[in-house]
Structure formats: C-alpha cells, structure tokens
Amino acid sequence: FIFLGDWRSTLIPILAVPVSLIGAFFVIQFFGISINLVTLFALVLAIGIVVDDAIVVVEAVHAKFEEFPHITPYQAVKKVLGEISGAIIAITAVMVSVFVPISFMSGPVGTFYRQFSITMASSIVISALIALTLTPVLCAMLLKNNHGKEVKKNLLTKSLDSFNRVFDKMTGKYVSLLKSIVSRRWLTFGVLIAFCAGTFFVNKILPSGFIPSEDQGTIYAIIQTPPGSTLETTNQVSQRLQKICEHVDGVESVSSLAGYEIMTEGRGSNAGTCLINLKEWSDRKHTVTEIMEELEEKTKGLGAKIEFFEPPAIPGFGSSGGFSMRLLDKSTTVDYKDFDKINKKFMEDLGKRKELTGLFTFFAANYPQYELEIDNQLAMQKGVSIGKAMENLDILIGSTYEQGFIK
Structure with a gap:
C-alpha cells in the first residue's frame, strides 16, 4: 500500500x-x-x-x-x-x-x-x-x-507522495553506486572472493551442530554395577548416589530406580536410573554442565559405573543429547573377549579428544554365565525338541524386550 x-x-x-x-x-x-x-x-x-x-x-x-x-x-x-x-x-x-x-x-x-x-x-x-x-x-x-x-489530495496521499519522492532519491543513489561498481570489475570480483573466503573461515571457526544440547533443568544418571551384581547391591548404589546428589548445590530433587536403565529401556539386576531435577535457572549459580562435572567427581568411589547426560533437546527425538555409534565385528571369530579389548581401546581413543565428554558403552564380556549341555538322545526319547527346550528355558529364567513406543 x-x-x-x-x-x-x-x-x-x-x-x-x-x-x-x-x-x-x-x-x-x-x-x-x-x-x-x-x-x-x-x-x-x-x-x-x-x-x-x-x-x-x-x-x-x-x-x-x-x-x-x-x-x-x-x-x-x-x-x-x-x-x-x-x-x-x-x-x-x-x-x-x-x-x-x-x-x-x-x-x-x-x-x-x-x-x-x-x-x-x-x-x-x-x-x-x-x-x-x-x-x-x-x-x-x-x-x-x-x-x-x-x-484528490489529502493527508494520506501527501504522505505517500513524500515517501515515494524520498524512495526515488534513494533508488537513484543506489543505481549510481551500482554503475560505479559494475565499471570496476576487478574490484567487484575481489570483494566477492573476500566474502566467500570469509564465509568459509567463519564456518570452520564457529561451532556447529544439528540439535545442540540445552539446559533443561534435568539430568539423567545411569548406573551400571559390576556384571552379575544383585538388585540389592544396585539399589544400595542408587541410594548412595541419591544422597550425594541431594547435597550438590543447584539440585532440587532426586529420585532413583534400580533394575531399569532409561537409555536403552533395558532391565537387569545390575542396571539403575537416577532422575535429577535442578532448581530454576535464576535460583542456581551453576550451569547443568558444571553440575554434571561436580557429580562425576563426587561419584567416582561408588564402586559402579555412573554416567550423567542431559535429556534430548527435542522430546521424543532420541533418548539423550550428543550422538551414538556402533561397532560391528566383521571377523569370523566369536571371541567376545577380543572384541571387548577392541571396544575398550576405541573408548580410550575417544577419551583423548577434548571435545568429547561423558563417554560410555553398554558392552561387557565378563557377565557370569552358565553353560548347558543337552543330552540330545535323552531329549529325543522324551519327545522334546531342542527348540522347545530352549523356549521353555527362556520363559523360566529369562525375559524379552520387544519395542519401546513414544506416546
């Protein structure tokens, strides 16, 4: 208009x-x-x-x-x-x-x-x-x-005419400037190269990320006690962790759960989760990163592996902030101990990078295990197939996890 x-x-x-x-x-x-x-x-x-x-x-x-x-x-x-x-x-x-x-x-x-x-x-x-x-x-x-x-002239039309006159003058100056720039091709080309180079170097210097982590006032802690630990041992560690968190400046409330791990929604006697709610941003002096660093320092002697992480920046888009990777063993051997050595070496190399923190893995090759030897001849005499025996054994002492759904 x-x-x-x-x-x-x-x-x-x-x-x-x-x-x-x-x-x-x-x-x-x-x-x-x-x-x-x-x-x-x-x-x-x-x-x-x-x-x-x-x-x-x-x-x-x-x-x-x-x-x-x-x-x-x-x-x-x-x-x-x-x-x-x-x-x-x-x-x-x-x-x-x-x-x-x-x-x-x-x-x-x-x-x-x-x-x-x-x-x-x-x-x-x-x-x-x-x-x-x-x-x-x-x-x-x-x-x-x-x-x-x-x-017909009125106050509105006069105002619009005044604006158009000023705009026409600015347009004329712009056209004159454009003519002078066009006539100096090498100068224009040099400025264009300088802008392109500046854009390239700025992109190299500035940090980048798809969905950066944000201080949402919440910290998750996953607890991993040694393989084969009982649920009672894991619960004791989670209670000790809860008491430590309650005495950290900036923490408002803490709740813990033994036997459930929130990262992969897995269940086990040596797994646990701790939910740490922080105070409002105006009521605490430290950021979520500083509080996580303090918690990592105070929980080193609990006798369990504890990792702290922030929830995802977008609810439902992943289970945590940061990123995850998977190692695939393409060798023909099935020696889990050798693969465990490779995994530990990989984690050590990642830990040397200054830009990475809060590294953890769920892979462990030293879980206590039972080795069952089935008498095939006796099973055939009883009319029991190997597959059916394994299925019944899985139902009696094992568990399955199908899928997790986000509501």
Whole structure:
C-alpha cells in the first residue's frame, strides 16, 4: 500500500495468502503430517514467498497501466500473463527443487526436516497456481486504471507522495553506486572472493551442530554395577548416589530406580536410573554442565559405573543429547573377549579428544554365565525338541524386550 498507494492492490495479496496456506493444509493432511512447530515454522517462511507471487502480478499490472494510460484492467492482465507466466513457473520450479530433495534425506536430519520441506514445497506450488489463476481474476475485477487522472489530495496521499519522492532519491543513489561498481570489475570480483573466503573461515571457526544440547533443568544418571551384581547391591548404589546428589548445590530433587536403565529401556539386576531435577535457572549459580562435572567427581568411589547426560533437546527425538555409534565385528571369530579389548581401546581413543565428554558403552564380556549341555538322545526319547527346550528355558529364567513406543 505504501508503494502503490492503492487499497485495491493491497487487498489482492491479502486474499491470495490465506487461500495458498489453506491449500497447503490439504497437502499436509494427505501426507499424514500434523500441525506442529516444524510445520508452523515452514508456514511462517512460506508467507513471504506466497505474498511475493501475488505482488509480482499486481505490480506488473500497474506497470501496464503506466505504459498504456487508457488500457482496461482486463487487457492489462491479459498482457501481463503473457509476459510473466514463464517467469513465475521458472521461479517456482527452482524453489521447489531446493526443498523437495530434503524430504528424501535419510537419518535423523531427514526425519526432522521432511515435514518442513513438504510444507514449504506445497505452499510454493499452490502459491504459483494462485498467482496464475486467482490473482489475475482479482486484478481484472478490483483494479482500476487511474494513471494519468487527477487524484484528490489529502493527508494520506501527501504522505505517500513524500515517501515515494524520498524512495526515488534513494533508488537513484543506489543505481549510481551500482554503475560505479559494475565499471570496476576487478574490484567487484575481489570483494566477492573476500566474502566467500570469509564465509568459509567463519564456518570452520564457529561451532556447529544439528540439535545442540540445552539446559533443561534435568539430568539423567545411569548406573551400571559390576556384571552379575544383585538388585540389592544396585539399589544400595542408587541410594548412595541419591544422597550425594541431594547435597550438590543447584539440585532440587532426586529420585532413583534400580533394575531399569532409561537409555536403552533395558532391565537387569545390575542396571539403575537416577532422575535429577535442578532448581530454576535464576535460583542456581551453576550451569547443568558444571553440575554434571561436580557429580562425576563426587561419584567416582561408588564402586559402579555412573554416567550423567542431559535429556534430548527435542522430546521424543532420541533418548539423550550428543550422538551414538556402533561397532560391528566383521571377523569370523566369536571371541567376545577380543572384541571387548577392541571396544575398550576405541573408548580410550575417544577419551583423548577434548571435545568429547561423558563417554560410555553398554558392552561387557565378563557377565557370569552358565553353560548347558543337552543330552540330545535323552531329549529325543522324551519327545522334546531342542527348540522347545530352549523356549521353555527362556520363559523360566529369562525375559524379552520387544519395542519401546513414544506416546
């Protein structure tokens, strides 16, 4: 409105934006995507692109009004569509080609940004369709060719004229500066190289990460007592850990559970979990990282392996902050002790890196075990198969874990 001074021209983009976004909602529902923070963020960004297509058509029609003072809105729209239709389609194709490949990415990044890319791409495509269909119709119905006609002056029109005069002066200065820069090609090329080099070095210096950890006021502690430890021993360690945490400055409450490990949702007599709630940020002097370092120092003599970690930055996206890796034994041997040595060496090498902390592994090759020798001949005489015997033994003394679901 400020640049064109016409409320009719302002009304057309206002009508085009909600139509495009409503159309994007249908596409989101088709792909089974809900309205969440990711899709809302994509819609906020899409509004700028959606409104831009409508503005391009409206400004092109006004340009025809200035070029042909006696042309009708319908004729102006007809000329405009013949000139800018290809440009709108090309721009849409380029922008969609940027967002669509993101939806095919694998791993956590692909899972996180798939909803974002689908929402953006659908909004852009529908915006182009609206710009080629609804917007021209609205221009032909609502716009009037008042160029070359006298307009009554009032306070609003005088203010708009003053703004346009100042803007025209700024545009003239910009054009003059642009001409002087274009004439000095080597200088322009040197500045471009300097900016590219600066961008490269800044990306190397600044820290980066997909989802950085945040101080959420909560710390998880997983407890691993020596293999074969009883549940009573693990419970004693968890109680001692709870008492230590309660005396740490900044801790508000502590709860512990023996026999359950929250990282992999596994169960065992030598596993335990401790949930540490911190005080409000304004009521404590130390950050969550400093409190974790203090807890690691005070819990070294508990006779168990205790690891502290923060919850994931996004609830449901992983079980903790940081990252995890898996070792795969591709050798033909089945010696777990040799693999345990490799695993320990790998953990030692990781511990030498200053940027890594809180390293832990769940692999252990020294669990107490029983070796059963089955008398195949006697089992056949009793009519019991080996598979059935193993199944019954598993039910009697073992347990199974199928899957964990996030509600």
